[in-house]
Amino acid sequence: MHRFAAFVLALAFTALAAGGAAQAQTITGTPGSPAATRTIDGKTLPPAPLPFGGVIKDNAYQSKPWWQPRVVPPKDAPNVLLIITDDCGFGAPSTFGGVIPTPALDRIANSGLRYTQFHSTALCSPTRAALITGRNHHAVGFGQVSEASTGYPGYDSVIEPDSATIGRILRDNGYATSWFGKDHNTPAYEASQAGPFTRWPIGLGFEYFYGFVGGDTSQWQPNLFRQTTPIYPYVGNPKWNLTTAMADDAIEHMKMLNEVDPSKRFFVKYAPGGTHAPHHAPPEWIEKFKGKFDMGWNKLREQIFANQKKLGVIPKDAELTPWPKDLLADWDTLTPDEKKLFTRQVEVYAAYLAYTDHEIGRVIQAVQDMGKLEDTLIIYISGDNGSSAEGNPNGTPNEVAQFNSVEVPVEAQLKYFYDVWGSDKTYNHMAVGWTWAFDTPYKWTKQVASHFGGTRQGMAISWPKVIKDKGGIRNQFHHVIDIVPTILEVAGIQAPETVDGIKQKPIEGVSLAYTFDKANAKEPSRHKTQYFEIFGNRGIYNDGWYANTTPISPPWKLGATPNPDVEHAYKWELYDLTKDWTQNRDVAAANPEKLKQMQALFMDEAKKYQVLPLDNSLAARMVTPRPSVTAGRNLFTYSGTLTGIPMGDAPSLIAASYTITAEVEVPQGGGEGILATQGGRFAGWGFYLMQGKPVFTWNLVDLERVRWEGKDALTPGKHTLTFDFKYDGLGFATLAFNDMSGLGRSGTGTLKVDGKVVASQKMERTIPVILQWDETFDIGSDTGTPVDDKDYQVPFAFTGKIKKLTVKIDRPKLTPADEKRLMEAQRNNKTSE
Known part of the structure; x- marks a missing residue:
């Protein structure tokens, strides 16, 4: 031998x-x-x-x-297509009783299995981190969205090297790995072109990435990347839409793999933006749903509930949880204008969900066309959390406004946005009444980890070669951390002990591959214990029992400052899920000892998985300092043209005084174009020349624009342009006292040309928390959307030369008197609570 x-x-x-x-x-x-x-x-x-x-x-x-x-992978390893949509409640898709047709999800369910007790974490980034690592979200740094990360191991939004992703594991075992669509697992402070790229998809084991890095983006003008390079395919193509373009790219990529190496197994993570706000769908899709929701949200719930029982995705004895009359109005009590607006909002949402599913169907069909459907494991998870309530009870034409606690009146929405709802002129979100209905039969919504309205997702799995119980239903309790061990088991690949020489944390999920066999259809769940926690709302599952807190603030009140005593301010509930499928009958009073056991179990799990310290703040976390390239800096210097700096790595002008100085050279014939801009159509600022005249514009969440303009065009030659803003509030400093009063205050702006004041005015309010997050900080040219459509269209490149541009920021500091006053107010608040 x-x-x-x-x-x-x-x-x-x-x-x-x-x-x-x-x-x-x-x-x-x-x-x-x-x-x-x-x-x-x-x-x-x-x-x-x-x-x-x-x-x-x-x-x-x-x-x-x-x-x-x-x-190469083991001989019997299948291809894997892992699909996860966004912000979709259990009762939205037709596959789980909804009235919105989702034929692609139906196809997977009918050729495979429906899972009725599958759970997310209740929020985007955390669910996605758990999905790709097989570990609990806090255990891999994602106790919240990356934009709200804090300096604790469970909340820093850093997937450490000791938690290799399924992409990395499969890639090193011979799979071709790719990721399409939403990322949201790259720290917001590592999303710039300066890197590092170790926590971008290509650094997490995915060889090809086509998508967007943040939590959401416009489907018409997205902040889009191929690998780590921004691309702008929508420029000059007004009908272009990311939902279709992403399917096209995935199909082309799989076709390439199949033709270059037909034997190569693929792992595709397919994560469209639908149906996270903004709800963007083409007009022909919106037209399909005209009049389909005139019955209103109360009757819609009843219809979905009946459908769910008929389909068998909830038991015959399941109870419909009550409508929250203390929070949301009954449909029959609304005015005609409210009904008109709200039905338009939901028609667009339904169109977006159906359109998203249609494009997913094209990707699935491409797998069949390649002859690989029989041996492809397709996992289709409907939503990374429950339906979103981030649109407030009236909905909003601009989600950025909602995150800044600005509510747009119904009459204004009807007058200015009704006819363009779902187009690129809106960053829209529907009213919470629809949100609650799409989480039927459960209570609460996205962000609420304590209740199944926030965490229970419809999921379907097919693998024709192996799963023979076509259309079967599986009721075992499972969680998103169970997907990685499932894929590894069916592929015959073990979880690595070391990666790049680093010892790996154990996979914390439980494979659900045992459910594929019809003989195991009624086998008890092998996932026995699971904790939940997001923004202070928490729950604990243990072998049929579920204990959870009662939310103290609805998730649509994004600027609220809930009682910071997270350990004691929340009431606890207890449910016996073996008798109460919908978490409807609280039995805590009758079972005090059981509740104590469950509470103790939650704390054990919290300590084990880095959940501590508990934190129920939201807005304060959004503006907390992070270790970005801007950390500790108050002076920024640029020259020439530089575009695409994301919000997490750009200087922030929010809640501060600042001075922007541009040293420019105006060409013969006059100058025009962008000097600097941050944000876009739905919130941001721009400093530019219009027909030679200097202009500074603040776009206040697309509801108001405050404009400073010089009356004279600049002569050819060198000039120094300055915009100086003096902020009237105490800024972020008040957040240390759980006080939001330092944000959104007034200030006075002064525009100067060569040291001479050419415009000055007071701005009565400022943006308190966040600019349009899918836009960037640009110098010399504008990407994405303009801050004022009436002034210019992108890219509006500067026709002269930018010799030097500086941004100097002066953040307010508290005086001893300020600290004394805020401490006294904090004591009074605690006493009143």
Whole structure:
């Protein structure tokens, strides 16, 4: 026997004898030949190269070449298409009783299995971090969205190297890995072109990325990347839409893989923006739903509830949770104008969901067209959390306004936005009444981790080669952390012990592959215990029992400052889910000892998975300092043109005084164009020349624009333009006292040309929390959307030269008197609570 062949056999025997969960290392083909492949045991990633098996003499004629075998997955490993949509309640898609048709999700459910007790974390980033790591969200730094990260291990939005993603594991085991659509697992302070890129999709084990990095984006003018390079395919193409373009790109990518190497297994993570706000759908899709929701949200709930029982996705004895009359109006009590507006909002939402599912269907069909559907594991998770309530009870034409606690009256929405709802002129979100209805039969919504309205997601799985119980229903309790171990089990790949020399945290999920067999359809769930926590709302599941807190502030009040005594301010509830499917009958009073046991179990899990310290703040976390490239800086200097700096790595002018100075050279014939801008159509500021005249514009969430303009055009030659703003409030400093009064205050702006004042006025209010997050800080040109459509259209590049542009920020500081006053107010608030 050739000595190398003997070595390979010995290697395989050793792996088998060790009793590992994965397939032993094996070589296929002639060892050392270009066609040889290798299946690894997967304990150590990347795998070490095998010893050279050829012969080396003094010259090539007496030597024998030898090639490292290519790493390939185990023989029976399937392709994997992992689909997760956004902000979709359990009762929205037709597959789980909704009235919005989702034929692609129906297709997967009818050819495979429906899961009725599958859970998210109740929020975007956390669910997605858990999905790709197989570990609890706090355990990998995502106790909240990345834009609200804080300096604690469970909340810093950093997936550490000890928690390799499913992309990294599969890539090193020979899969082609790709990620399309929403990221939201890159720290917001690492999203600039300066990197680092280790926590972008391509740094997390995904070889190809086409999508957006943040939590949401316009589908008409998205902040879009291929790999780490921004791209702008929508420029000059007004009908372009990311929902379709993303499907096109995924199909083209899979087609390329199939034609270049038909034997290559693929792992595709497909994460469209739908149906997170803004709800953007083409007009022809919106037209399909005209009049479909005239019955109102109360009757819609009843209809969905009846459909769910008919489908068998809830038990016959399940109870519909009561409508929250103390929070939301009954449909029949609304005015005709309110009904007109709200039905328009939901028609657009329904169009967006149906449109998103349609494009997903094209991706699934592409897999079939390649002849690979039979051996592809398709996991389709409907929503990364429950339906979103971030639109307030009246909805909003601009979600950025809502995050700044600005509510747009119904009459204003009807007058200015009704006819363009769902177009690029809106960043729209529907009224909360619809949100609650789409979470039928459960209570509460996205952000509320304590109740199933926030966490229970419809999921369907198909794998025609293996799953034969077509259209089967599975009622086992499972969680998003169970997807990674499921994929690893069906692929015959074990979770690695070390990656890049770093010992790995154990996978915390439980594979649900046991449910694929019809014989196990009614087997008890193997996922016995699961904690939940987001923004202070928390719950704990244990073998059929569920204990949870009662929310003390509705999630649509994004600027609220709830009682900071997170441990004691919340009432607890208790449910026996074996008798109460919908978490409707609180039995805490009758079972005090059981409740105490469950509360203690929650704290045990919280300590184990980095949930502490508990924190129920939201707005304060959005503006907390982070270790970005701007941290600790108050002076920024630029020259020439530089675009695409994301909000997390750009200087922030919110709640501060500042001075922006541009040293420019105006060409003969006059100058025009952007000097600097941040944000866009739905909130931001711009400093530019219009027909030669200097202009500074603040766009206050698309409801008001405050404008400073010089009356004279600049002459050709060198000029110094300055915009100086003096803020009247105490800024972020008051947040240390759980006080929001320092935000959104007035200030006075002064525009100067060569030291001479050309415009000055007071701005009565300022943006308190956040600018349009899917836009960037640009110098010399504008990407995305303009801050004022009446003045210019992008890119509006500056026709002269920017020699130097500086941004100097002066953040307010508290005096001893300020601190004394705020401390006294804090004491009074605690006394009143």
